[in-house]
Structure formats: C-alpha cells, structure tokens
Amino acid sequence: MNKDLYIYNSLTSQKELFKETSANEVSIYVCGPTVYSSSHMGHARSAIVFDTIVRFLKFIGFKTNYVRNFTDIDDKIINRGIEEGVRPEDIAEKYKTEYIEDMESLGCLQPDFQPSVSENIPEIISLIEDIIKKGFAYEKNGDVYFNVQKFNGYGKLSKQSIDSILVNTRLEINPNKNFGLDFALWKTAKENEPYWSSPWGKGRPGWHIECSAMSRKYLGENFDIHGGGRDLIFPHHENEIAQSECVSDKKFANYWMHNGLININKEKMSKSIGNIINIREGLKLWNKNIIRTLFLTHHYRTPVDFSSKKLEEIEKTLLNTKKRVPTNESLSTKFKELWVSAMLDDFNTAKAFGYYFKFINDGSLSPETDSEVSEFEETMGISGWRDENIQSKKDTIVDEVRIKQIIFERDRARKDKNWIKADELRYEAEELGVKLLDKEGKTTWEPC
RNA sequence: GGCGGUGUAGCCAAGCGGUAAGGCGAUGGUCUGCAAAACCAUUAUACCCCGGUUCGAAUCCGGGCACCGCCUCCA
Numbered sequence: 392m393n394k395d396l397y398i399y400n401s402l403t404s405q406k407e408l409f410k411e412t413s414a415n416e417v418s419i420y421v422c423g424p425t426v427y428s429s430s431h432m433g434h435a436r437s438a439i440v441f442d443t444i445v446r447f448l449k450f451i452g453f454k455t456n457y458v459r460n461f462t463d464i465d466d467k468i469i470n471r472g473i474e475e476g477v478r479p480e481d482i483a484e485k486y487k488t489e490y491i492e493d494m495e496s497l498g499c500l501q502p503d504f505q506p507s508v509s510e511n512i513p514e515i516i517s518l519i520e521d522i523i524k525k526g527f528a529y530e531k532n533g534d535v536y537f538n539v540q541k542f543n544g545y546g547k548l549s550k551q552s553i554d555s556i557l558v559n560t561r562l563e564i565n566p567n568k569n570f571g572l573d574f575a576l577w578k579t580a581k582e583n584e585p586y587w588s589s590p591w592g593k594g595r596p597g598w599h600i601e602c603s604a605m606s607r608k609y610l611g612e613n614f615d616i617h618g619g620g621r622d623l624i625f626p627h628h629e630n631e632i633a634q635s636e637c638v639s640d641k642k643f644a645n646y647w648m649h650n651g652l653i654n655i656n657k658e659k660m661s662k663s664i665g666n667i668i669n670i671r672e673g674l675k676l677w678n679k680n681i682i683r684t685l686f687l688t689h690h691y692r693t694p695v696d697f698s699s700k701k702l703e704e705i706e707k708t709l710l711n712t713k714k715r716v717p718t719n720e721s722l723s724t725k726f727k728e729l730w731v732s733a734m735l736d737d738f739n740t741a742k743a744f745g746y747y748f749k750f751i752n753d754g755s756l757s758p759e760t761d762s763e764v765s766e767f768e769e770t771m772g773i774s775g776w777r778d779e780n781i782q783s784k785k786d787t788i789v790d791e792v793r794i795k796q797i798i799f800e801r802d803r804a805r806k807d808k809n810w811i812k813a814d815e816l817r818y819e820a821e822e823l824g825v826k827l828l829d830k831e832g833k834t835t836w837e838p839c
Numbered sequence: 840g841g842c843g844g845u846g847u848a849g850c851c852a853a854g855c856g857g858u859a860a861g862g863c864g865a866u867g868g869u870c871u872g873c874a875a876a877a878c879c880a881u882u883a884u885a886c887c888c889c890g891g892u893u894c895g896a897a898u899c900c901g902g903g904c905a906c907c908g909c910c911u912c913c914a
Contacts, residue, residue, distance in 0.1 A: 404843085406855095424914075433914040440914095467912070546842095549909075555841045559910050598912095620914030624843085627913095651844095652914070654907090662913055688862075689852070693845080694907075701851070704863045711862090714877080733853090742853050745861035752861090810872055817874075828875055837875095 394451065398616070399692065399737045401624065401647040402548055406737055411615055412645065417448050418456045418610040420644070422602060422619035422627070423505070425462040426486035427471045429669045430493050432682075432697055433620060433653050433660060439683055439772070440650045440691045440738075441618050442499040446770050447734050458609045459502040460602060461487050463509050464595050469584055479585055480509070493670040497679050498772040504609050508601040512587045515596045515604040518638065519576045519589075527637040531567040533579035533592040539572040542633040548647065549625035556625075574630055576600045599630040606644075607635065617644030621652055621692075651694045660697070668697065680776040681705050687740040687771055706781065712751050713777050726750045727763050740771065789838065794825055798834045801827070 396409040411417055421441045424434050438459075445457050463483035472479035487507070494501075508515070519535055522528040528537050539545050539553060546552055553572060562571040575597030580586030586593035606614065612635065619628065628647065635643040652659070655666045673682060676699075685705045689695045726746060733742035747767055768774045797820050804812035820827050825836045 401843095422914075425912090431914080435914085437914040465912095549842070551842055551910080556910070559841050561911060563911095621843090622909065622913060625909060650914070652908075659908080660913095663911090667913095693852090696851080701863090704851075707864095708862050739853075742860070745853060748861055805872075808872075814873065826875070829871080829873090830876080 394735070396451070396735050397737055398646050398648065400645075401649050404550075407646065409615075409646065411453070412613060415452065416454045416456065417616065418614035419445065419448075419458070419616040419618065420602070420606040420610055420614065421457070421459045421502070421617075422623055423459040423461050424486075424490055425465050425467060426483045426490060427465065427468040428486060429671060430486070430490045431660070431667045431669050432655075432673060434490070435493070435497055435670050435673070435682065436653055436686050436695065437618075437620050437650050438494055438499045439497060439686050441648075442772055443687060443740060443770070444618075444648075444691075444738050445502075446500065446772060447738065450766075450770050451731070451735075455503070456610060457502040458504045458506065458606065460605050461490070461505060461507040462598070462601060463487060463507045464585070464601075465598060483507075483509070489671075493674075496674055497670065498683060500772075506605045506609065508596060508605075511601065511605055511608065512596070514608050515600055516577075516587075516589050518604045518607065518634070519596075519600065521638045522576065522634060525637055527633075528576055529569065530577075530591050531569075533577075533594060534567045534575055535577035535591055535597075536568055536573040537576055537630070537634060538569070539574070539633065540570055542637050544636065545633055546629065548629050548632055551625070574599065574626065576634070599627055600634060602627075602631050603634040603643075606631075607639075612639035612643075613641045614644055616646045616648055618648040618650070621649045624649060648691075650691045651689075654694055654696045656698045657696055677702050677706070678776075678779065678781040680709060680773045680779065680781050683771065683773055684709060684744070688744045690741050691738060708748065709776070709781055712748060713781070715751055715754065726755075727766065730767055734770075743767070744771075789823060789825055793823065794820060794836055797823075798827065798836070802834060 397406045398409050399406045419441070421437070424430055441457075441459075445455050448455050461483075463480075468479045468482050471477075472482050475482070491501075491505075519528065522537065523530070523535065526538075527541050528535055546556060549556075557572060560572070577589060577591055577594050577600075578597055579592060579594045584595070586595060606617070617628070617631075632643050654660060655668060658664065658666060660666055660668070681702055685697070685702060686695060688705070729746045730743040733739040733746065736742075747764075751764070765774060768776065797816050801813050801816035804810075804816065817827055820836065824838055826838070828835050828837065
C-alpha cells in the first residue's frame with residue numbers, strides 16, 4: 392500500500408509530500424480556544440478535524456506530539472469577569488473545564504499537552520526578551536511591541552505585503568506604537584486588571600505570543616504541523632511566524648493547515664451576528680456521531696453549513712448504515728486500501744466516508760469476520776456508534792393514554808376488517824403527533 | 840479596495856488531465872388491508888459562461904459572471 396502522505400500547506404498554497412522532522416514522529420500544534428464563553432460548533436469542527444487527523448497519523452504508524460493550548464489570559468476574559476463580577480481566572484477555569492468536557496462528549500481524544508498561557512508566563516517573558524535582544528521589538532511605557540517592518544517575511548502566510556495590509560486595515564490609534572501594524576507582545580496592566588511582574592513592569596502577554604512560546608516549549612523551534620481555523624491566518628498566525636522565526640532563524644511550522652468555517656443556515660456563524668450554536672446545546676439535539684459525520688463528510692478546508700435539515704439527513708444516513716450491518720462473508724480487501732489512500736491525500740475524509748457507505752450498503756463488508764469497518768470507525772472517532780441510540784431527541788409531548796386507546800380501538804376495527812375506521816384512527820393519532828407502526832402483529836408508535 | 844476561496848444532478852458533496860464516488864430526496868417494483876420499515880431497480884452525454892492548450896479537460900491557461908471568507912474579536 393502506498394504510504395506517501397500529502398498535505399495542503401496554506402503557506403505554499405499547494406499539496407506537498409509530508410516529510411516529518413523527526414523519524415516516525417509528528418509534532419502538531421493546534422490553536423485552542425480563548426476561554427471566555429461556552430465553546431461552539433466552530434471549536435467542535437476544528438477539534439474534530441484535527442482529532443481525526445491525529446487518529447489517522449497514529450493509524451499509519453506515527454507517534455504524535457499533539458499540543459492544543461488554552462488562551463486563558465485575554466481582554467475578553469477580563470471584560471467578562473467585570474460584567475459578571477467574577478475574577479477573570481474563575482471565568483477561564485469554568486470555560487476550560489467546560490471545553491474539556493465538550494471535547495470528550497464529541498469523542499475527541501485528549502491532546503498530549505493542553506497548556507495554558509497562565510502556566511507559561513516565564514516562557515513568554517523569556518521569548519519576548521529574546522525578541523527584544525534580536526532587535527525585533529521595543530518597549531514603550533511598559534508595553535512591548537513587535538516591529539513588523541523589521542521582519543522580512545511579514546505577510547507570507549496571508550499573502551499580503553505590509554503596504555497592502557496598512558492600506559486595508561483599520562488601525563487603532565496607539566501613541567505607544569512606532570508603526571501602525573506593530574502588535575503588542577506585552578501590555579501594561581491597567582488598574583484592577585490581573586498582572587504578572589516582568590522586566591517591563593506589571594502587565595500581561597499580548598495575543599499571539601502565547602502560541603509562539605508554548606509551541607517552542609513543547610515542540611521546539613521547528614515542528615511539523617500547525618493548525619487552526621481559517622480565520623486565524625491573519626493576524627494571529629502571521630504574527631506567530633514573525634515572533635518565532637525572528638528569534639530562531641528557522642522555519643517555524645513546516646505545514647500550515649487551516650480548517651474551513653461554519654455557516655448556520657447558509658449564514659456565517661459569528662459572534663457579531665449572534666447565531667452561535669454551543670456544543671452543549673447541539674449535543675442535546677444531535678448525537679456526537681451525527682455531528683462528527685456531518686463535518687467529516689465535507690473536506691476539512693471547505694465551509695460547512697450547519698442546519699437541522701443537514702443533520703437530519705446525516706441521521707438518516709447513519710441509521711440506514713446501522714440497519715445494514717453486513718452479515719455476509721464476502722471479503723472486500725479493497726475497502727481499507729481505498730479509504731486509506733483517500734486519507735493519505737490531504738485527509739480526504741469525505742471521500743473515505745463515500746467508500747464506507749458504499750461498501751456497507753453493498754453488503755460487501757462483514758465486520759464480524761473483518762476488522763476493516765471498526766478500524767475505519769475508530770479512525771473517524773465514531774467507534775461503538777452502532778451500540779448507541781443515535782436518534783435525535785424530539786421533545787413531543789404525547790397523551791399516551793389516548794394513544795393506547797386509539798391503538799386498542801384500531802386493533803378491533805382491523806380485526807373486523809373495518810379499514811375505514813382503522814384509517815380514521817390512524818389519522819387521529821397523526822394529529823396527536825404520533826405515527827402508528829404495525830409490526831409483526833403488534834402496533835407501536837413513534838413521534839412524527 | 841487588497842488577498843484568499845468557491846460555482847458538479849432537486850438538495851448536500853467527492854473528483855484536481857483519461858472519460859462523473861457517496862449521501863439525502865424522488866420515481867417504479869416486491870411486501871403490507873392502508874401506512875411505515877425492509878429489499879430490488881432507476882435517477883448528471885454532464886460539471887456557471889466564452890475562448891485556448893491537448894489525442895483527451897469538470898480538472899490546465901486566458902477572459903467574463905455569480906457567490907463566500909479574511910483584512911475588527913472569532914475555530
């Protein structure tokens with residue numbers, strides 16, 4: 392079987408043959424959440440995509456060093472704390488715990504490391520000192536800023552020149568900055584804000600520097616894969632590159648992977664529009680296998696429309712697949728070969744799922760005698776789903792006593808071959824929101 | 840405006856130079872009093888438009904049109 396793995400690299404805008412820096416190991420850093428509110432479907436997609444990628448890398452024999460951070464020091468957390476009259480660290484702790492629980496509910500394996508900014512302040516300060524020493528940053532009134540113009544490759548990830556960014560960016564007016572695009576590595580604490588002591592006074596890290604510091608700490612100055620949502624390309628990842636490479640003089644991440652974003656009913660999901668779907672709310676309605684399958688039947692780089700119509704379709708697909716658990720003895724050795732080769736081509740889960748459905752619906756797989764199906768399901772993180780009740784929960788309130796009465800009456804009518812009466816009773820049940828099912832001489836019902 | 844991306848059946852979605860995966864839906868059939876379920880079968884000479892390269896293009900190149908994202912906090 393061909394073992395070459397190709398990855399689309401956002402930095403070069405093309406698929407490249409993957410070559411690990413350390414034999415048979417993959418180091419991967421994925422940007423995690425800023426913990427100031429409940430995590431949403433966007434976090435879910437990113438986590439599921441990279442969870443599946445890591446599972447697959449393991450499956451083909453790599454050892455993985457997978458790091459996903461928590462940004463637990465941030466203006467938004469502080470603001471939230473002020474709003475709620477709670478200490479910022481309590482806000483962060485609450486949503487960190489929630490996030491970990493949510494990821495587990497979604498069937499995502501824990502990363503090898505889940506560091507937080509608050510635990511890495513010394514590393515951050517030391518990195519900022521290195522940047523200043525190299526002449527790429529300057530201190531002004533207790534703030535430290537990165538000198539964007541000094542860094543040669545600035546804009547290489549987002550494919551923009553400093554000039555074009557300058558023209559097209561709304562810049563905050565900040566007298567401490569030498570240049571509009573310079574960004575903060577360290578910010579002076581205002582009154583009542585949490586702070587850490589530093590060579591530049593009491594303050595806290597800026598956004599971006601934490602990922603440079605933590606990836607350096609856990610994976611080294613040069614590592615294999617850096618991932619995150621598309622929306623992080625600029626400025627977050629662009630700034631990470633600048634901060635890291637100016638110090639190390641090495642390439643930061645070899646491969647940049649960016650997952651596509653979520654739309655809700657064809658509209659962009661965003662904080663400003665306010666159409667965020669929380670993971671917890673989603674999981675009340677949709678089983679994790681349905682959510683995973685929705686995401687994984689799309690290529691990770693394309694947008695996904697998250698709608699109940701779509702989810703219902705996936706539910707039906709999965710239900711059908713579940714019913715068609717193959718029992719025959721035919722062996723289709725091609726299945727594994729095909730889905731693995733799809734995955735080797737830039738983690739094409741959508742194509743892999745196509746083979747999965749095809750082979751199961753053909754009845755040409757037999758999980759009892761062959762581990763191929765479970766191998767696939769394990770890699771996609773939907774293992775064991777056949778044992779679970781994947782049906783969505785419809786909270787229809789029904790009058791069970793009345794339904795039983797209808798069933799009884801209809802049963803009698805059917806024995807009398809009074810089909811007109813029987814049908815009338817069926818319609819009556821439907822009006823009560825219930826569908827009657829005649830199975831093996833017995834009548835059952837389900838909400839419709 | 841700058842940069843990036845997308846346009847494939849009713850809907851969703853793979854495909855990335857060799858003659859259109861898969862899912863949902865729909866239609867016909869078997870079965871059932873009727874339904875439902877299940878099973879069988881059918882369901883794009885065709886990939887936004889116009890040119891070009893090629894023996895061959897949904898796939899590459901040029902030019903349009905439409906939609907989306909980033910450029911502001913966001914996964």
